[in-house]
Amino acid sequence: TTLANLVNATHKLEDKADQIRILFVSVDPARDTTDVLQAYEQAFGPRVTALSGTQEQLRTLTKRYRVSYGFGKPDADGQYEVSHSSAVFIFDRAGAARLLATGADSAGKISIDMKRLLDG
Numbered sequence: 001t002t003l004a005n006l007v008n009a010t011h012k013l014e015d016k017a018d019q020i021r022i023l024f025v026s027v028d029p030a031r032d033t034t035d036v037l038q039a040y041e042q043a044f045g046p047r048v049t050a051l052s053g054t055q056e057q058l059r060t061l062t063k064r065y066r067v068s069y070g071f072g073k074p075d076a077d078g079q080y081e082v083s084h085s086s087a088v089f090i091f092d093r094a095g096a097a098r099l100l101a102t103g104a105d106s107a108g109k110i111s112i113d114m115k116r117l118l119d120g
Contacts (some may be wrong), residue, residue: 002086005107007044012111016118017047025061026052027069028082065089065097092117 003024010020024040026032029052037050053061062069072081090099090113098117101110 002088002101002103003040003044003048005103005105006088006101006110007048008107009110009114010047012107013115013118016115019118020047020114022048024048024050025058026050027058027062027084028071029053029055029058090114090117 003022006022010017010022013020022044024037024044026037032050032052037052040050041048052058058069067085067087069082069084072083074080086103088101089097090101090110092098099113101113
């Protein structure tokens, strides 16, 4: 997954890894409850923070960063698929989006880009 790839990239940073924080935002607050989000954090480690928000907050966030998400039609059991952009924004210390990582980027490439960003 993209999240696992990001975590692997931070491991490659060795002594700089502590400077990295990964913020995961769920677009499905109905299923991704606080307990589910905490399970993501525990599974992926201390650098990962998992958040969600109201539908209005999520629309504002996705509009700001020009990303998309959507929900499939529920099946007979009420289950549905969630589709979303897979690209990941990487921010600098000032909170400015500086890099965009995609599913095609390896953990090695992402870690090199992160190191360059950290080194200024």
